[in-house]
Amino acid sequence: MSATRSTAAGKVLDVLAVFDREHPSQTLSEIAQRTGMALSTTHRVVSELAGWGALERAEDGSWHVGLRLWEIASGCPRTQILRDVALPFMQDLYEATHENIQLAVREGTELVFVERIAGHRSVELLTMVGSRFPIGSTGMGRVLLAHAPPELQEEVLASPLRAWTPHTVTDPKTLRAQLDRIRREQVFVSDRQLSESTVAVAAPVRTGRNGPVGAALGIVFTARGASRARGLREPLLRAAYGISDELGRRARPTA
């Protein structure tokens, strides 16, 4: 079923690709089925991956991603550096609000959540660290879109937008105006665009004060507390600037 070229390395990647958010744990036959490989081949590849530590076997015989792979991947610079720099600022924001604090990056026309802070008092969200969303669907995504290359913006504006709630803005013209506003005002309030019960406030994170936008910082809370949005703009923006400055500081010596 998978599209990767029929090469040995490709098969390894095909197997790994099967372990997405919806299928964190799978049996050998499931993996074989989903990759479209023969059972014996799957068995060989999976065993090899397990020998190395990329996969691990649960008591019930099913397979899941192993700690060794997690370790290697946790060194991914795009997330690791960002996370390192942003966490203290996110921590401050959390303490001031006790709401969900999220950090995301753009990957093509999608949004990937890189870090999230939540406490017992925060609203439950459908997003989680490591999950993807269409970039037009979330407040943080729209902030990233507003600062993305123009041709990418056009691409997203040209394709139909999914209406998650009755409030979701799907009209390209309105969205275009929204993107303009985001660039002017920096902070963007996304009112019940993704779910009936949540409001998000989002701001761009740059590399240095005037560098390119590489991530978005957001606070998500219940729609009932929507009036809070106003008061959150200022602290959110301060945190975003703090992160941007620190990223700039770290990028200089390296580059």
Added chain:
Amino acid sequence: MSATRSTAAGKVLDVLAVFDREHPSQTLSEIAQRTGMALSTTHRVVSELAGWGALERAEDGSWHVGLRLWEIASGCPRTQILRDVALPFMQDLYEATHENIQLAVREGTELVFVERIAGHRSVELLTMVGSRFPIGSTGMGRVLLAHAPPELQEEVLASPLRAWTPHTVTDPKTLRAQLDRIRREQVFVSDRQLSESTVAVAAPVRTGRNGPVGAALGIVFTARGASRARGLREPLLRAAYGISDELGRRARPTA
């Protein structure tokens, strides 16, 4: 240089293994050198990995772990579930103390840090998420060791322990007594064992109230505030119990 069997899948893993904490970013020739593969072979494998998104190329031509691999790996159940459950409790602890709050699991005779919370006011540490340490070297590691299988404890006690500071306990007899005490008292205070300037308080995390110990929770702060340790035992233990209970609750329905 790498030990993996000379198979195509093995080469893929060899390449990934090269990206450890000390070498997050490497050039093609470096990868070839460190894996011991021919340059052309390395080139082919790396290109294939890049095509899939497991590796990405920086502006300067060097390679690093890609976002796609990070996404897949972030679904690793051993870290993901633990993280999900523990984070709110860690958050509460942070807010009460403003010190580093860490979560780690055991992997053989080593300790792997799975999550860490730190703010602007917390001490700088040499540990980081995704990094490994010998299990005998840290306070959290000793807690895990105390609850590990006896043969593993013997293995660690039999091999010489590194003295990181003049205070480090390296005598097997003393350490054995320490492990006994950990099992009795639950919470363990590790005074300047890893660095002159830090003290750690650590507690075990179980699956359910009486289940097996699967992780350790710890608070790390400056040695100058060592007297705080006493007051932190109670909240730390409460948090550890909270996480354990919640883990037990989640494990039931699944198993």
Added chain:
DNA sequence: AGCGGGCTTCCGCCTGACGGAAACACCGGA
């Protein structure tokens, strides 16, 4: 212009990947 280090492409040899098939392990039902 000429040199050199690192990267990319090419191609013929041959190894190790492939998958069908058969044996095996486990479970639940009769």
Added chain:
DNA sequence: TCCGGTGTTTCCGTCAGGCGGAAGCCCGCT
């Protein structure tokens, strides 16, 4: 206890695809 079914592991002959030497390319440095 035996039987059928489902999922896993092992085996092996065939041949596709991986391998790496070598030549070509790019770019920065002198």
